[in-house]
Amino acid sequence: MAYYPHTSEEIEEMLSSLGYESIEELFEDIPKEARFNDESLLNEGTSELEVSKLMKELSEKNKTVDDYICFMGGGAYDRYIPSTVDHVISRPEFYTAYTPYQPEVSQGTLQHIYEYQTMICRLTGMDVANASMYDGASALAEAVIMAMNVSRKNKIVVPKSLNPYWLRVVKTYLLGSDAEFVMVEEKNGEIDYCDLEDKIDDDVAAVLTQYPNSFGIVENLKEIKDKFTSKKTMFVVMADPIALGLLKKPGDLGADIVVGEGQQLGIPLSFGGPYLGYFAFRKKYVRKSPGRIIGKTEDKEGKRGFVMTYQTREQHIRREKATSNICTNQGLMTVAASVYMSTLGKQGLREVAEQSYKKAHYLFNELTRIDGIKKAYPDKPFFDEFVIEVNTDLNKLKYKMKKEGYLPGIILKHQYPEKDNQLLIAVTEKRTKEEMDSFVSKIKTILKG
Amino acid sequence: MAYYPHTSEEIEEMLSSLGYESIEELFEDIPKEARFNDESLLNEGTSELEVSKLMKELSEKNKTVDDYICFMGGGAYDRYIPSTVDHVISRPEFYTAYTPYQPEVSQGTLQHIYEYQTMICRLTGMDVANASMYDGASALAEAVIMAMNVSRKNKIVVPKSLNPYWLRVVKTYLLGSDAEFVMVEEKNGEIDYCDLEDKIDDDVAAVLTQYPNSFGIVENLKEIKDKFTSKKTMFVVMADPIALGLLKKPGDLGADIVVGEGQQLGIPLSFGGPYLGYFAFRKKYVRKSPGRIIGKTEDKEGKRGFVMTYQTREQHIRREKATSNICTNQGLMTVAASVYMSTLGKQGLREVAEQSYKKAHYLFNELTRIDGIKKAYPDKPFFDEFVIEVNTDLNKLKYKMKKEGYLPGIILKHQYPEKDNQLLIAVTEKRTKEEMDSFVSKIKTILKG
Amino acid sequence: MTELIFELTSPGRKAYTLPDCDVDVDYDDKIKDFIDEEPVNLPEVSEQDLMRHYVELSTLNFHVDKGMYPLGSCTMKYNPKINEDIARLDGFSDIHPYSADEDIQGLLEMLFDFEKDLKILTGMDKFTFQPAAGAHGELTGIKIFRKYFDNKGEDRDKIIVPDSAHGTNPATASMGGFEVITIKSNDKGCVDLDALRDAMDETVAGLYLTNPNTLGIFEEDILEIAKIVHDEGGLLYYDGANLNATMGISRPGDMGFDIVHLNLHKTFSAPHGGGGPGSGPIGVKDFLTQYLPVPVVKKDDNGNKYKLDYSLENTIGKIHGFFGNVGVVVKAYAYTKLLGLKGLKKVSEMACLNANYLKDNLKKDYYLKFNRLCKHEFVLSGKNQKAENSVKTLDIAKRMLDFGVHPPTVYFPQIVDEALMIEPTETESKQSLDNFIRIMKKIASEAKNNPETVKKAPHTTPVKRLNEAKAMRNPDLKYENE
Amino acid sequence: MTELIFELTSPGRKAYTLPDCDVDVDYDDKIKDFIDEEPVNLPEVSEQDLMRHYVELSTLNFHVDKGMYPLGSCTMKYNPKINEDIARLDGFSDIHPYSADEDIQGLLEMLFDFEKDLKILTGMDKFTFQPAAGAHGELTGIKIFRKYFDNKGEDRDKIIVPDSAHGTNPATASMGGFEVITIKSNDKGCVDLDALRDAMDETVAGLYLTNPNTLGIFEEDILEIAKIVHDEGGLLYYDGANLNATMGISRPGDMGFDIVHLNLHKTFSAPHGGGGPGSGPIGVKDFLTQYLPVPVVKKDDNGNKYKLDYSLENTIGKIHGFFGNVGVVVKAYAYTKLLGLKGLKKVSEMACLNANYLKDNLKKDYYLKFNRLCKHEFVLSGKNQKAENSVKTLDIAKRMLDFGVHPPTVYFPQIVDEALMIEPTETESKQSLDNFIRIMKKIASEAKNNPETVKKAPHTTPVKRLNEAKAMRNPDLKYENE
Numbered sequence A, B: 001m002a003y004y005p006h007t008s009e010e011i012e013e014m015l016s017s018l019g020y021e022s023i024e025e026l027f028e029d030i031p032k033e034a035r036f037n038d039e040s041l042l043n044e045g046t047s048e049l050e051v052s053k054l055m056k057e058l059s060e061k062n063k064t065v066d067d068y069i070c071f072m073g074g075g076a077y078d079r080y081i082p083s084t085v086d087h088v089i090s091r092p093e094f095y096t097a098y099t100p101y102q103p104e105v106s107q108g109t110l111q112h113i114y115e116y117q118t119m120i121c122r123l124t125g126m127d128v129a130n131a132s133m134y135d136g137a138s139a140l141a142e143a144v145i146m147a148m149n150v151s152r153k154n155k156i157v158v159p160k161s162l163n164p165y166w167l168r169v170v171k172t173y174l175l176g177s178d179a180e181f182v183m184v185e186e187k188n189g190e191i192d193y194c195d196l197e198d199k200i201d202d203d204v205a206a207v208l209t210q211y212p213n214s215f216g217i218v219e220n221l222k223e224i225k226d227k228f229t230s231k232k233t234m235f236v237v238m239a240d241p242i243a244l245g246l247l248k249k250p251g252d253l254g255a256d257i258v259v260g261e262g263q264q265l266g267i268p269l270s271f272g273g274p275y276l277g278y279f280a281f282r283k284k285y286v287r288k289s290p291g292r293i294i295g296k297t298e299d300k301e302g303k304r305g306f307v308m309t310y311q312t313r314e315q316h317i318r319r320e321k322a323t324s325n326i327c328t329n330q331g332l333m334t335v336a337a338s339v340y341m342s343t344l345g346k347q348g349l350r351e352v353a354e355q356s357y358k359k360a361h362y363l364f365n366e367l368t369r370i371d372g373i374k375k376a377y378p379d380k381p382f383f384d385e386f387v388i389e390v391n392t393d394l395n396k397l398k399y400k401m402k403k404e405g406y407l408p409g410i411i412l413k414h415q416y417p418e419k420d421n422q423l424l425i426a427v428t429e430k431r432t433k434e435e436m437d438s439f440v441s442k443i444k445t446i447l448k449g
Numbered sequence C, D: 001m002t003e004l005i006f007e008l009t010s011p012g013r014k015a016y017t018l019p020d021c022d023v024d025v026d027y028d029d030k031i032k033d034f035i036d037e038e039p040v041n042l043p044e045v046s047e048q049d050l051m052r053h054y055v056e057l058s059t060l061n062f063h064v065d066k067g068m069y070p071l072g073s074c075t076m077k078y079n080p081k082i083n084e085d086i087a088r089l090d091g092f093s094d095i096h097p098y099s100a101d102e103d104i105q106g107l108l109e110m111l112f113d114f115e116k117d118l119k120i121l122t123g124m125d126k127f128t129f130q131p132a133a134g135a136h137g138e139l140t141g142i143k144i145f146r147k148y149f150d151n152k153g154e155d156r157d158k159i160i161v162p163d164s165a166h167g168t169n170p171a172t173a174s175m176g177g178f179e180v181i182t183i184k185s186n187d188k189g190c191v192d193l194d195a196l197r198d199a200m201d202e203t204v205a206g207l208y209l210t211n212p213n214t215l216g217i218f219e220e221d222i223l224e225i226a227k228i229v230h231d232e233g234g235l236l237y238y239d240g241a242n243l244n245a246t247m248g249i250s251r252p253g254d255m256g257f258d259i260v261h262l263n264l265h266k267t268f269s270a271p272h273g274g275g276g277p278g279s280g281p282i283g284v285k286d287f288l289t290q291y292l293p294v295p296v297v298k299k300d301d302n303g304n305k306y307k308l309d310y311s312l313e314n315t316i317g318k319i320h321g322f323f324g325n326v327g328v329v330v331k332a333y334a335y336t337k338l339l340g341l342k343g344l345k346k347v348s349e350m351a352c353l354n355a356n357y358l359k360d361n362l363k364k365d366y367y368l369k370f371n372r373l374c375k376h377e378f379v380l381s382g383k384n385q386k387a388e389n390s391v392k393t394l395d396i397a398k399r400m401l402d403f404g405v406h407p408p409t410v411y412f413p414q415i416v417d418e419a420l421m422i423e424p425t426e427t428e429s430k431q432s433l434d435n436f437i438r439i440m441k442k443i444a445s446e447a448k449n450n451p452e453t454v455k456k457a458p459h460t461t462p463v464k465r466l467n468e469a470k471a472m473r474n475p476d477l478k479y480e481n482e
Helices: A008-018 A025-027 A048-060 A081-087 A109-122 A136-151 A164-174 A193-199 A221-226 A281-286 A313-321 A332-368 A394-403 A433-448 B008-018 B023-027 B048-060 B085-090 B106-122 B137-149 B165-176 B193-199 B221-226 B283-288 B315-321 B331-367 B392-403 B433-448 C048-059 C081-087 C105-122 C135-153 C168-175 C192-198 C222-231 C240-245 C284-290 C326-364 C383-389 C393-401 C430-449 C450-455 C468-473 D046-057 D081-087 D105-122 D136-152 D168-173 D193-199 D222-230 D240-245 D286-291 D325-363 D382-391 D393-403 D432-451 D451-455 D468-473
Strands: A155-159 A180-184 A205-213 A234-239 A255-260 A278-279 A293-298 A303-310 A373-376 A385-390 A422-426 B155-159 B180-184 B202-209 B233-238 B259-262 B277-281 B292-298 B303-309 B373-375 B385-390 B423-426 C126-128 C159-162 C179-183 C202-210 C235-238 C259-261 C282-284 C298-301 C306-309 C380-381 C418-421 D127-130 D158-162 D180-184 D205-209 D235-238 D259-261 D280-284 D298-301 D306-309 D378-381 D421-423
Touching: A008 A025, A008 D325, A008 D432, A025 D325, A048 D081, A048 D105, A081 C081, A081 D046, A109 A278, A109 A293, A109 A303, A109 A332, A109 D046, A136 A155, A136 A164, A136 A234, A136 A255, A136 A278, A155 A164, A155 A193, A155 C135, A164 C048, A180 A193, A180 B085, A205 A221, A221 A234, A221 C179, A234 D325, A255 B193, A255 D325, A278 A281, A293 D468, A303 B433, A303 D468, A332 A385, A332 A422, A332 A433, A332 D046, A422 D127, B008 B023, B008 C326, B008 C430, B023 B423, B023 C326, B048 C081, B048 C105, B048 C326, B085 B202, B085 B331, B085 C048, B085 D081, B106 B277, B106 B292, B106 B303, B106 C048, B137 B155, B137 B165, B137 B202, B137 B259, B137 B277, B137 B283, B155 B193, B155 B423, B180 B193, B180 D240, B193 B221, B202 B221, B221 B233, B259 B423, B277 B283, B292 C468, B292 D259, B303 C468, B331 B423, B331 B433, B331 C048, B392 B423, B392 B433, C048 D136, C081 C326, C105 C126, C105 C282, C105 C298, C105 C306, C105 C326, C126 C284, C135 C168, C135 C235, C135 C240, C135 C259, C135 C282, C135 C284, C135 D180, C159 C168, C159 C430, C168 C179, C168 C202, C168 D205, C179 C192, C192 C222, C202 C222, C222 C235, C282 C284, C326 C380, C326 C418, C326 C430, C383 C430, C393 C430, C393 C450, C393 D180, C430 C450, D081 D325, D105 D127, D105 D280, D105 D298, D105 D306, D105 D325, D136 D168, D136 D235, D136 D240, D136 D259, D136 D280, D136 D286, D158 D168, D168 D205, D180 D193, D193 D222, D205 D222, D222 D235, D240 D325, D280 D286, D325 D378, D325 D432, D382 D432, D393 D421, D393 D451, D432 D451
Parallel strands: A155 A180, A155 A205, A205 A234, A234 A255, B155 B180, B155 B202, B202 B233, B233 B259, C159 C179, C159 C202, C202 C235, C235 C259, D158 D180, D158 D205, D205 D235, D235 D259
Antiparallel strands: A255 A278, A293 A303, A373 A385, A385 A422, B259 B277, B292 B303, B373 B385, B385 B423, C126 C282, C259 C282, C298 C306, C380 C418, D127 D280, D259 D280, D298 D306, D378 D421
């Protein structure tokens, strides 16, 4: 398929109006040595019908969360997405638009982001949210950079109970900076408070905490915050947005920056992207924040309208003085998240969170009754993801469970080499009792022999 | 899911503003004896997630033309639908709109139908097209009624080579009228000209012809028209719209009314509906035509605009003087057809028709080389559907071929009890040589053993 | 002014691709004479031009996702998005109509189950899903009337239709070869029993009725009406356009109706598509099941499999080329599962609440001929505005366009002068109703104080008031500039 | 004025349903203290209200399916509809990111095959699809710079960026901990070789460049530029924003670039989504493959299966929480298959033809600083209009909105006063280009004859010119009326 519309007559006509005889003349400024000449390497196009077929075939070589009953989480979750979401984001008015550089003809995008910012603030308990970052991990990285800029310090305190993959992204972002990462030990599945006290001092730019953490356990933010020795130290919380439907807001517990992975807000799994990173913080830091922010204003006739604001921070103005080079957001994904949050609304998000909690605890109870399975962190509160310790080779168990049609969870050893036999299991509102019961009975059978 | 938005407080408030205390009071005008009281019969609703699951399960119990390689036609065809079609018809601006009663806010629907009418006229070679009928069969029935009204005669001449299912619809439509159906024999797969001459006389309201006919054979419209004895007799042609991409237009060969099944114009198979019946005719009959017609006009500032015209014919005005009770069209399906015709365009429709012709003839040649298969109507021209005679039990053959993954065609005996061992096979542009070759080789194997 | 797609054409431009033809076949001599040398003169545009064109056209439309659409008798309720997704599942959209029963078990199961729900909802005994619209259902019904009496050897050639009936009713009767007898409504807006008794005799096939009627008034004497018709051997036909008023509250079957049609695109939330496709299944009482069009869905003898049954003894035949607008039925079924029959009852309750709320709030501003409890709709009149300031109902309707709501059905039913037939449906929120009330009041006030503003409306639409007379006088029904 | 969704809220209203909770579990004591008593104060609306709200918002946007969008450096080409369908196939959209390799063979095959095409197209040796946007690709690149030189034990702390560069380039350099050295362009609009030679030494890590540059001019001395940088041990980074100009004609790899990023949402037709998601894969020369972020896609040893490989020796680590915006990559891949690399070459030819055609037709009306052959874009200046009638480029841009086309990128690149950076892309038809020319000429004439009309523009948009200063002065960044 060619999406260039010109007929050969039109090409002819346009060229001759320019005084050229051939298309080649348009490229005569390119030195011969820099020209590409091996036409034989260029393959032919294919018809839409054939490409559809090809792509369908490729897609069918992948196994989806419809093929498996999914108990896998670890930052990406198989949740129910209301039908409204795709009906909104498949409107070309949203998906084919660009960055709202011309606010007069971009009020749809701008007002929507203002609403999105509001919802994120309400979710997190923060004052300001930006228009989103690439994903949760990059949002966390940008939060660390922002914390360093605000505090003018360089020590970053990270509990081991924070997702190691995401931490790895943070470290990549900080390559070449003077950031110094200080790890805090884990104890019983949560941050080790003694170690935290040891590691924290007045030189700390930021303390990071995942909420719930990478074992599903709800960290005690208030207690962590209490260990801070300097007012300049920023408390950066990376929070699960569905958990925030039930749990106290990080903003009410002392967080200065709250970020998170927004996939759960109506975005399909899509092998990890596109997702969105939400990014919220206290008002006083607004001039240090990365990304774009939309603000309310009025037009010259006094009518309400919205614009990109704090534009001096936009990279295309600041250039080398910028502290972040991000110049997009995950625009369309924020539409998805807004439609999700508006569809579920106040009651619905609570209900999703409640059902996830209840179902996870049901499964936890059932599983940990099985011989050979025990609670990894029995006395800690968790939300909808938990760790069990299984007295078996987890790789084999996983293989067998997949054959039975289940994605049984994440083997923690891959992220935490010291954690043998631990399986991280996520339960969302989509899972039914029936699915969980048969999951339990299959595991039981396999463990028996 | 409830799509009624009122909260119980709002219901309360509204009721009390009306002076009522309960919803029941709104129904106190309904006599007790006419009330429904057995609440126990009323089932509960289900969540969106569960209904999605249920419907997906039901849908997966059906076998589609993706599960089979389809050589079945008979009026509904497995054709390539360009991606543009669904992207247009899934816009709520089109699908949630109503009949364009208020033209000032319905120019999208109205202009589109004007364009659709133009395309249908160009396709058929007629002067006027209406905004569409329910499907091809009902369009044919309405054409017969219109012919009777125009000619003030009641004899309808129908060749046996016209799809018997569709004829059955025509007859149902004419139940209670004084229409008299006169059948013309078939000879060698096409209309029997001698019999036609015998049956035609000055009392004939209409001669019907399918183009190509129900055996896939291209009837000679000109020759048929030459047999007409009265100028008042209407020549009603039911034409395959894809064949019209290649064949001469019925309008150029003497047709007075051209109708057809529009499914092939970008509409999915959907087990037979929603499709659309297109309906076109010569200008002089415009006041006798059923359905709605859109006309161009201007607004009071002289700007071009479109309106429903010949509204006196709309049933809601004519009431008992109406000759048709149709008061909708297949609105959204005409959008699909227009987008299809615009996407393929002048060259594309020709190419679809050409490829269909060529592939059908390729398969015809390959199949009729097999021992035990012969050409049913060897000396007749066909377009993309043809009949073979197979020396076997067709029901068994069909069963075996389906197990191999093919829908091998339609057994003609169901429609034509006198036609033993005849299989009607359709080939569209979607079929590949590879598919056809393996189809041939599978049939060969089955016939051998 | 939006260009016509033909005006965007540039010869040779393409929006399509097709696979290369992989067989090497030429036209044979038999076909050559039939081939048209010139391809059909369809548009030639790029995909981008095409999408921009249709997107632009779409923006010129009013639609349910834009605002309130209180068209009386049309039930322009919200069309749930999930239905659109479901109808597009391959397993529904990609089935060939001549598929064998064993290949469409899911579909048949759905039809069978839907029929069960509809039977409970209507009190009827058997359904067919073949009619492609309400009027198509009516047509099916009238053919059953015809065949039924023919079979009984009774020569009945008349149908009674109230003067408040939908226009399709008399049109349908006439398509069935019946003479139409119109009977007047009484001063309560209902069927006049005496007039009915006078009209009803052994030459009358039956009565077409909708209940609540087009005034939104429930025919309180429905049982007596049914008795009058049945006593003379006639049949009672229920026009389902107004079913949204009484689901789970009063069933046509219990009222005495023998045949009913439903409008899945009204009551059951399938979208209207700019005028179609609809779906108008009909249900009949037991004694008429043998007259239904074929095929019907059955469970086979051992109750495991579903099949299409063509064996109805007195079938009127086929009414659709295939089996009706199945894709529309899928949406209506999903909707019914979502709400449940309980939810449908609530639908009717809310629809009636909304209508009465509007009526009560507007009756001071517009003349209300029948000031009584209404069901899902009611009819106001602009006759005072016309008399006092020469502001016609059409003007009022056009003025509404300026405020972003669609006007009601106007000039219908014909028994109310300058009628405004208002059906808010249950999906409008109280805020939306209050907004509508505000607009109607504002227009009533404008009609008094600034009538020219109303008479010249609309002012803000993509085109201004269109010259319909010109369209009739100089018919331009297709683009000629080839 | 469109209401905010919070203003539509009515407490207790719902647009959702969920299955009933089918387990009977209570909150345990451990969690109780952590539970927030009050649910999050999200909107409470009906599905109808919600859809109307977002549909209305959508209609306030300009977008590619509405009209021409000639934003320089943004490549706002048509987004084929088929791509949207493909990306929504379950087999792509419903895969968990932690799926095992054997469960994602189709996806990995696609990435592997796409990489093959991109390697041919760019002349690079290895790609990663992890960066989620162009700037993210740049960031990945700068980290590779950093790690590469750290590994070599070279202490280079500067990056050279031309004054015509995209703003992301210096921002990125600074995020890599490098000091930015800006070098001036010469009078042909290209890198000044002497300035480059002066700046380049063993403390410089390399040069960020786009070619053609932001003036749309091909850097004719590219080979010499590469030599200068490489001779001093530096690396050459290619900003792929302008790749749409030279596909199949000149490859960054052949020009001497060591790292390139591509913008799949520009060059490869994935939609921009109102600001994202994008996808910015980067490709490197062989000697840098060990520095790429992990994982990369490989075929396993016997060549039958695909796998994700985490074993890169000097990897900079991970740059995305998972594996990048795979859903965007799917669209770009489908596009590449549709056109083939041959078609992509034609894309560049047509993009350059369109740009030159516009340039030639507008250079009399607007000042053209660099009057020479351009590639896919060119930069005009409104400085004459400003000087003569105080009509600023911003005014011209706003006036364009009244004519239904989106303005070009304005005030960039900064080396042209009152810049208008115009990139028509290949998907605009000649009619569309001619229409754009007509509009630009009309505005030029208005600027002379009726400057106030231009200065007060826009006149026809949903809102008029907005007060950006107020937004800064009184920041209102969320709806407070809880």
